[in-house]
Amino acid sequence: MYGFSKEIVERPGYWPSSAHICGFWFLPMAWQFSCDKCRELFSGDFNSPFEGILCANHAGLEDFLMGSSYSSLPIFIGLSSIGSMGFLRNPKSFLMVIKAVIESTDYRFILFSSGYQPLDSAIRSVASSAVESSVEAPALSNDSTLLFNNRLFCLSGSIPYSWLFPKCAAAIHHAGSGSTAAALFAGTPQVACPFLLDQFYWAERLHWLGVAPEPLKRQHLIPDIDDAASVNKAADVLLGAIRSALSPEIKAQATVIAQRLASEDGIGEALRILKEKVLP
Template structure:
């Protein structure tokens, strides 16, 4: 690679992130922060077209948005809609696995096309790089193709682990390569890197793509000498920089992690990115201290009154499951609402439910609202089209979005899916939590919250979102949920949540990631 922009050309940085909101948006925040800090760079962000709402925010930070057509979640129903528009309108039905394979091929073609557009016309320079999350491993292979550095950035620890037989099979299949990694000098790629996360780069699904489409060796780190046809193992690659977007106060860095792994602190989005209402954004983002005070726009005065009204004797409890519905886990939205109703009927708690715009849940909310007329002080307050009151005005349903940093300090506790973003926001707000994990790293975060003493034992899925809405299932779920809420609101858990929030307050995760990136990657 050439020097650092010696020909006067702007260095290039590609940020590539795939997955749902919590997987993608923190990486976008890093891209925006980097672009504003390093204005000599040409910065692009590659992600799903479903995250189109990022484009304006990124453009404001001089980041070019490049959308790929693959969906963030490959749920069976989504695949049918993508392939056909509707099942009834098609004579033939493609299997889930076949359609998934087709989407994967198209996805990789689009990734190659975009990265080639960025790096393909000019030789790379030392300061060019690609940043990927763990669901964008295409970027690693493309970085090798275009001879640029690759950095990994993740708002959570590795969301998947190697198969138990991986090391044994790797050693049997590639004994010399295994020895090469085991004997690696300090700060070069070694078996610790492979075992921690890089094992996924060696799976068969990548080999054919590398060989057939990228003209690379099917196995990483086995480039052959053109004369001897032997692997160039005397060339030792530097251990790749790995940036983690969580706090050392919450996750202690194990000694067996690669030395190149850096724990930066939680990565929060710019506040302006977190509003569905432009008027609320204008009011709150102009506030001197928006995390604790602020006035919503007139259309959302009902939400503000529900949160801050003097007529209420207690704070509401937040409930939100983010992308869980779109991932296929919220199969019976009515049952979910009935569980909340059962808790309300046996307590004096109030709740605020964020539906995250999940259409089946919003439909269930509208159905319940239309069948039971409400009467309360808030009835006279005109609610916006994204707000609905249920169950004697003790459940406020909101399909829009507003920053958790503003919302959570006005809540008594947060019930959520243990996603990294919700977890971090509640920790910073210093409120108790009730976690109900569904997949991947959510189980870790849920257990971690309990271990830290800021949450009771994690809920099982059926105790928050049962699949059936018979009376027995609803009552059983409500009993367990109520017990978890009461435990979360105990003086001990509330005090511990406050203590941890004080320890986290000085952290600036995005700023620390930016400093590390500049120190480790940029030219001096």
């Protein structure tokens, strides 16, 4: 059994009849909150009102997503476990690229650090420098911080992508299968920056499907050095990819794909096959 959708990856004709494509597999949303209080508040109803889903400690994220003072949705950016795998060698350069994009646009970003300590340390360092220079960078809770004129929301905890992505204008990620599937289901345009293994396949597939521009190379998101020339060059490429992702064509295609996936129940189909084929 394969946990992806036939709408995204066609079934090869040479596969035996015993091979089944079930649809994407997702954990229950409540399991994906790192915060126990948020998990307790979550009703389990995907269509429930947005307000009040998060606990008081994370109300800042709700405001950042849906606050009346903002005219556009934020852009998600997260690399999951890429940092712990050794690919995020210079977290400061990563933050400086995001800062450069922010300074040349009106975009806002939500950054998930996935608890990667060097990145969290770089975030705290930037926040401390901002405070020392009298530039406000408030710490919202133990695991969240606002940077760069309050236009970058940094979170070291986890929130379900299937809950978050529909509230984002686009999702920038490493093209892992989970991030890819969640953004496809949400109908969210994507920018992929693969680092290893199947990520390159998914990144190319997203571009082929028309829901993402051409994949970024890693130096376009995380330059090896944080000098101004390297950061600005990477920011220019990233900005171009974001603008492509937000084009009417890609946004429309992302919606079409999400509509095709809406009726699928990957876990349910897998259970059905197990009951019929394995546990008669």
